[in-house]
Amino acid sequence: MKTFHIGGVHPAENKLSAGSPIREAALPKQAVFSMFQHIGAPAKPVVQKGDVVKVGTLLAEAGGFVSAPVYSSVSGKVNKIDAVLDASGTRRMAVIIDVEGDDWEESIDRSKDLVRLSDRPELDAKTIVEKIKNAGIVGLGGATFPCHVKLTPPPGCKAECVIINAVECEPYLTADHRLMLEHPDEILVGVDLIMKAVGVTKGYVGIENNKPDAIKLMTEKSKDYPNIEIVPLKVKYPQGGEKQLIDAVVGRQVPAPPAIPINVGAVVQNVGTAFAIYEAVMKNKPLIDRIITVTGKSVKNPSNLLARLGTSFQQLIDECGGVPEDTGKIIGGGPMMGKALLSLEVPMTKGSSGLLLMNEKEARRSEPQPCIRCAKCVGACPMGLEPFLLSKVSAMEEWEIAEKNDIVSCIECGSCQFTCPSKRPLLDMIRVGKTTVMGIIRSRASKN
């Protein structure tokens, strides 16, 4: 069975909520829409205090090319525009709306009927990308990179295939798994749309083989789409990394930065993004909701919720039985790459794929011990880097050595820290080094 070739680890899967069907979360009383829900320039608010909005009303326009607009997921009145604490742990600009009723914009088609690409022959590549851009769709796997940017290859690059990331390699998370089981047809139309948008005739959907039911269902449904191939993959973290997935599915290696996947002819999108693209293009529905997994060993009712963006995490947890008493840490995202939350009064954003409640025992980090030079981290690094060295030179502030050793290639997957028998905080230091070195590279580029 296929998988990527360098490094990787296999953490306990703990897919507790895999059997729990997607259910709709209740409407929040107050919704908070951060202007920083994507990578790139922040969105610019176009509403003012007191404005009345509907579900699907534009709240903020894109702040640049690498940016995305934000739409309201609720109807009501704009309470204020202010800096609030978000999942990143900092206070940033957001539009806060007091919810009244559930009034949708009329342009959104709320029917459940499936619309195939063959039903809408007038759609050309440019229109599709334009619709995706206007719907505010970003990569829903967690990286939140604006979708239309990836679908607009830079000059000199040509896409050859589309790869859909349905591996869901993070332990605990099951949002993509449930989406595939419940909306396979919509996803395949979405893949078709992405293929049309970038002008390729080959699409792959990579699924890890810990989801046999999803592989079976998708293979069956994809019989109608001869250009789309379902690729079962061996379970290994971080297979959902863009570069790892390209290696696993088509066996191509993306060179070190500044090279990007399009340089090897691949366009990678998340399966959730494919679904959102279907809804945006065929149903005119901007990105206003997403599926989020609320899980944890002590959670009463681990679930997959279809929740409106801007709902507070507190409310989502309450719907799954509340915060258990023994909770030690709550993580926004998966256990490997997610970030611990400072408060539960934080709104869910486009990138919120999961909420993981760890109990006191799981949450505690062990006391770091001296490095024993076992090189396990080197073996685990999916980018072929030397994490022990990068961590050390970052702590010593030897930025030149860090840069020479490709610190910017680090994808921050945390495999090194996970595998370290001395429990050293390797990634913590590498992140500092990576950010600093990237800053140095940027300032050097701007001088030249």
Added chain:
Amino acid sequence: MNLIFIAVIVLGVIGLVSALVLFIISNKFAVHEDPRIAQVSEVLPQANCGGCGYPGCSGFAAACVKAADAGSLEGKLCPVGGQPVMEQVAGILGLAAVASAPKIAVVRCNGTCENRPRNAKFEGAQSCRVQQMTGLGETACGYGCLGCGDCVKKCQFDALKMDPVTGLPVVDEEKCTACGACSKACPRGIIEIRLKGPKGRRVVVLCNNKDKGALANKACKASCIGCGKCVKTCEKFEAITLENNLAYIDAEKCKMCRKCEEACPKGAIHAFNFPPRKPKAEESTIQNPQNQNVEPSKAE
């Protein structure tokens, strides 16, 4: 026997010839370094801290000699050695030393465990730079001290210590040389290199919080809320400015009247090294002879 003789003579001749060649070459290609650089270097503290802005003490010595050739030592200061060392340097270079006021590192945060409640626990690598990447950190203040001691690790002079009770770094006034290493190490820019002031007396806003008043107030009992009361009390000297909800006292303009300290409703302004205040009736007699002539008169 003969063989040994020959060997000794041959080796001796080779040695002599080589020595001669080396002598000629070293004379021919000698790099002439200004002897004053070595002399200046000798009187410098050799801490190589970089506090002067040059790469190490020899770099500073070269810069001093160059500046002396241009005519003045202005702007050149070894923060570690201070005025005495600069006078020695000036003596070697045959110039008058430019007087400079001594400075000191000031930790502009009073978010002690008592003043600033911890509402999260940081377990990552014990480094302020790492904690800074988590956002607000352990408290609700996104500007205050993170408490992992990056500044303490950077201090070469043993002048900074973490106070286990308050969780804040404490500057040893005797040992601090104002080299600025701690200030550069702090990811939140809390530590300011500031004029030490006459007799070490100085008035400082011990807060770095730029949030709006309500948020700052909620995060810490000792935060500056940007109310501007201190600015009003200092209208005459215009030493205090308010920017981004944070007051700042310009050490150059401050006359040390300590009125702002009294006016601050949050106790964010601190006066260092002043004698204890006298009872209320005699309060306006200022205990600082150096500044008496410029104190606001009692009649006002």
